[in-house]
Amino acid sequence: MELAEKTNHNIEKVTFGFWVYIMTDCVLFASLFATYAVLRNSTFGGKSGLELFNMPYILVETMLLLTSSFTIGLGLLAASRNAKKQLLGWLSLTFILGLGFLVMELAEFSKMIAEGNGFQRSGFLSSYFTLVGTHGLHISAGLLWIIVMIFQVSRRGLKGSIRQKIACLGLFWHFLDVIWILIFSIVYLMGVS
Amino acid sequence: MNFKPTFKSYLTGFILSIMLTLTAYITVVNHFLCGCKLIWIILILAVIQLLVQLTFFLHLGVEPKPKWKLYTFLFVVLIIAIIVGGSLWIMSNLNYHMMSSPDLMNQYMNSQSGL
Numbered sequence: 001m002e003l004a005e006k007t008n009h010n011i012e013k014v015t016f017g018f019w020v021y022i023m024t025d026c027v028l029f030a031s032l033f034a035t036y037a038v039l040r041n042s043t044f045g046g047k048s049g050l051e052l053f054n055m056p057y058i059l060v061e062t063m064l065l066l067t068s069s070f071t072i073g074l075g076l077l078a079a080s081r082n083a084k085k086q087l088l089g090w091l092s093l094t095f096i097l098g099l100g101f102l103v104m105e106l107a108e109f110s111k112m113i114a115e116g117n118g119f120q121r122s123g124f125l126s127s128y129f130t131l132v133g134t135h136g137l138h139i140s141a142g143l144l145w146i147i148v149m150i151f152q153v154s155r156r157g158l159k160g161s162i163r164q165k166i167a168c169l170g171l172f173w174h175f176l177d178v179i180w181i182l183i184f185s186i187v188y189l190m191g192v193s
Numbered sequence: 194m195n196f197k198p199t200f201k202s203y204l205t206g207f208i209l210s211i212m213l214t215l216t217a218y219i220t221v222v223n224h225f226l227c228g229c230k231l232i233w234i235i236l237i238l239a240v241i242q243l244l245v246q247l248t249f250f251l252h253l254g255v256e257p258k259p260k261w262k263l264y265t266f267l268f269v270v271l272i273i274a275i276i277v278g279g280s281l282w283i284m285s286n287l288n289y290h291m292m293s294s295p296d297l298m299n300q301y302m303n304s305q306s307g308l
Binding site (some may be wrong): 012016019020023026027030031033034035037038055059062063066067069070073074076077080171174175177178181182184185186189190192193 | 197198199200203204206207210211214217218221222227231232235236238239242243246247250251256261262265266268269272273276277280281284
């Protein structure tokens with residue numbers, strides 16, 4: 001087997017393993033979605049989603065994450081072309097967009113908590129904060145991973161194992177975008193309709 | 194044969210996602226539809242966008258055979274359907290039984306108390 005072919009084969013094996021992890025993460029999110037779906041009307045006399053969610057704000061968050069999913073895709077393409085500088089550029093842009101998303105989400109959370117609508121207010125808010133917060137935690141982990149990759153790529157270049165990590169990071173980030181689309185539709189859009 | 198993602202495929206996925214997101218958002222915010230219909234429209238748009246992103250971003254289903262990624266994904270879809278569908282079914286059934294008057298409720302609880 002030629003070297004390039006062997007590397008590709010390895011990348012496929014590693015990304016498949018990572019894919020299986022992502023599938024288990026899907027089960028985690030599914031149980032949180034189920035909890036939310038069951039508790040969505042249990043507001044205990046408190047505010048419902050209709051009164052709490054600021055939809056234009058959420059739309060901006062969604063667009064930030066969608067765009068970041070696109071930019072990391074372009075980063076993956078750059079990595080497959082061996083274009084290190086382009087890859088670093090796309091990774092940095094993804095990081096900035098992801099950070100913007102996270103900051104907006106945390107600002108929204110702290111506003112809700114300051115107004116007395118924290119997770120302890122009602123079953124609805126407990127499940128809301130758990131579901132959206134778990135996604136936010138994943139985003140934070142993804143951001144940390146992007147920083148690590150930026151350092152590794154700029155110091156060590158695009159070697160075999162680094163390509164594997166970039167491929168896994170891409171999968172992870174796209175997956176987070178897919179989960180957010182479900183949160184946007186099920187929690188926010190359905191919450192206000 | 195191996196599928197190679199291109200700039201074009203990412204761009205298609207991105208534009209389709211944005212269009213689907215905006216369609217869902219505008220339909221909801223402007224109250225074009227109400228009640229049950231709206232929920233279905235949101236769900237359908239979400240599923241379409243899910244498929245778009247799975248195809249164009251996660252490249253599901255385009256890998257060479259054997260398609261292990263696709264098979265594991267389909268299995269997880271089954272598990273998710275059982276978890277989410279089952280939870281909603283059980284809990285709405287419980288809600289249904291809890292809706293009766295307090296007297297009836299006590300009677301029901303007494304009759305069902307044995308474990």
